[in-house]
Amino acid sequence: MLALGLAPAPAAAEPTATSDTPLALTPPMGWNNWAHYMCDIDEAKVVANADALVASGLAAKGYDTVTVDDCWMTRSRDADGNLVVDTEKFPHGMAWLGEYLHAKGLKFGIYQDAGSLTCEKYPGSGSPDGGGPDHYARDARLFASWKVDYVKMDGCNLWVPPGKTKEQAYRDAYNAVARALRDSGRPMVLSASAPAYFQQGEWGSADWHKVIDWVGETGQLWREGKDIKVYSPAAPAASRWSSVLGNYGYNRWLGRYAGPGNWNDPDFLIAGAPGLTDAESRSQVALWAMMAAPFILSSDVSALTPGGLAALGNTDLIALDQDPMGRQGxxxxxxxxxxxxxxxxxxxxxxxxxxxxxxxxxxxxxxxxxxxxxxxxxxxxxxxxxxxxxxxxxxxxxxxxxxxxxxxxxxHEGCGDAVPTGQITGDGVKCADGANTTGVGAVVLAGCTAAADQRWVVAPDATLRLAGQCLAAGADGLVELARCAPRQPGQRWTHRRDGALVSAAYRLCLTAPAPPATADAPAERLRLADCGDHRVDQAWSLPV
Structure with a gap:
């Protein structure tokens, strides 16, 4: 199986401004205003939450990056093309705010957009609709002058030039953003939102998988799906639990893309904020830690519930999230x-x-x-x-x-290495199942049950085993369970970064059947097909 991610390397306390400075070797931690305040943000609120991170002890535990989201600027650039801080909201300006945060031992993060306008219609960094010069380099230099450490780059209102696909336009834009940040003279972590603009359901589309596959070339973390549900002052008790489960849902299958310096981001931690019980807050922290997800709060830090604060500050859960191997659960x-x-x-x-x-x-x-x-x-x-x-x-x-x-x-001493064991999940969030009525040895895609007929072992010899038998590819294009035979190429598989399971014997990909026409139709067997370009029906999530 492929070992994904970059090899861990020590990060300097004060990184030097070089293009190859290793950044975000563990998932970033900190605070962002959006899911609690949205555009109702100003200097006083940012400073108050920064102070609360320090006073609560969360900053000392790693929650150290304070990011100002959308709506911090005026509606137009100045005569030189520079972004203009809204001084009614931020009277001391952004350079001052960066100095204030750094003096507290914190890092400074800021929001921009790779399109021509931000999501709230403030000036973005990208080319205007119809084409024209972008502002990526100019904005990156401005952020560097403010000593910004972290840039959240959204993807609203991005122009797609004629002759390019939307996916190509986003790739070009985010590569330009990354190049501008590298050339700015200051190392800045890039949170890229590109995949979120391609998400279609929990299992996603071919373009969504393509974007997730390349976005790590541009940034250190990426939002790949829906926003977490924002706090509503008009309905403060409204549950946000289904939103937590929804974001966990799309993120849990993407572990093959994560590793030191590259992180799947299912959006903000709202543990301890209105809309979650203490049990639900514990769940979000635990699930995000298992997924090696960024720990970025978005709440009124001073008003966190005691139970939520205890979960967020649990040093064992933080250590789990920050484990240097960087393998997503x-x-x-x-x-x-x-x-x-x-x-x-x-x-x-x-x-x-x-x-x-x-x-x-x-x-x-x-x-x-x-x-x-x-x-x-x-x-x-x-x-x-x-x-x-x-x-x-x-x-x-x-x-x-x-x-x-x-x-x-x-x-304990004498234990062998853990062997990846568990379900193999495919298109439609269904499981490869070896117990069915379609024929002896047949393997189908069925609803996940947690039963033994869906418990696969990813063996060291590149076989996939179920109940002592091996998944075998046949010349007829069907796959089946068969007696394991040493050195049998039809029983060896490679799990590629794009999620494809490739038969060593036939260089073809394991392919999920089309959904049945009716609910009572018999399940179709899994089979081999020519490997496509990020085909959704050829993407598989394996145990680790």
Whole structure:
């Protein structure tokens, strides 16, 4: 299997301004105003939240980048083409704000847009509609003069020149943004929003996958989907839980793109803010940590609930999120009630989380073998309570509705390496299933059940195994389960960065069948087909 991401390297305390300065080797952490204040933002609110990060102890735990989102500027540039700070909102200007944050030991982030206008119709950096000069280099130099450390680059109102596809236009624009930042003389982390403008449903489209595949060339993190639901002062108690699950939903399948210096970003942490219970706040922190997602708050920091503040400040969860290996966790099993994730860690430990999607308190039990630890005893640390237990069979507990349990497992001496074990998920968020009525050995795509007939092992010999048999490619284009045969090329598979599972024997790709015409139609078998360009029906998420 491919080892994704860049090799970890130490980051200097004061990075030098070179084009190859390693940036964001762990997921960025900090605060942004958008999901709480939107355009109702000013210097006083930014300073108050920065002060609250320090006073609460969150800044010392890593939440150190304070980013001003859209609406900070006036509606037009000056006579020289420079952006103009709205001094009614920011009377001291942005250079002063950067100095203030740096003096607090914080970093300074700012918002711009790769299009001609920001999403709220303020001046963007891109070419105007119809063509013309862009402002990427000019704006990057201005941000460098303000000592900006982090740039959130949105993707509204981006002009698509004649003869180019939308995907090509976004790639050109974000590459130009990245080049301008590199040439500015100051290292600035780039948060790129390009993929979010191509998302179509949880599993996505071919163009969405193409953009996610190249966006890491431009920035260190990227928004790939919908915004988290913003706080509404008119309805402060309105639940935001479904929004958290929705953003988790599209992000959980994209782990192959993540690694040191490149992070999938499912948007802001709103744990402890209005709209989430304490259990839901714990879940968001745990799930974002399992996914190696940026920990960027968007809330009134001084008004966080005690339970939310405790979850956000949990040093074990922060360490999990910031693990230097940078491997995103993957879904081991899922059904309508429970979801189990596993994540390998740099020191050989393995993190495991269990999400209770239901509203009821339920008992949980996760066999160690189901998460790739066979014949092994581990020390399991509950990352919420801090308690440690010796476990040789199952992780067990009782889990409140909408809560997420999370453990860090340390294998005892004599344990072998964990073997990636769990479901293989494909088009339509369905699972490769080896128990069906379409024929002996047939493999189909079915709803995910967390049952044993969907529990695959990604073996070291590049085979995919289920219940002791191997996924085998046949000359007729069908795949089936067959007795594992050493050195049989029809049973060896490569998982490419674009998600394709390629048969070593035939150089063809495992392909999901079209959705059945009717609900009662028999499931079609998985088969091989010519490998396409980021085909959605050829993208697969594997356990890690």
């Amino acid at each position: 993957a879904v081991v099993s899922a059904n309508a009630t429970f979801e189990v994730l596993a994540r390998p860690l740099a020191n050989g430990d393995r993190a495991v989380a269990v999400l209770n999607r239901s509203a009821a308190t339920r008992d949980i039990s996760v066999p160690l073998a189901d998460i790739g630890l066979y014949g092994c005893t581990v020390t399991a640390k509950d990352l919420w309570s801090g308690g440690r237990t010796e476990v040789a069979a199952n992780l067990t507990g009782r889990l409140a509705g909408h809560d997420t349990a999370v453990w860090r497992l340390t294998p």
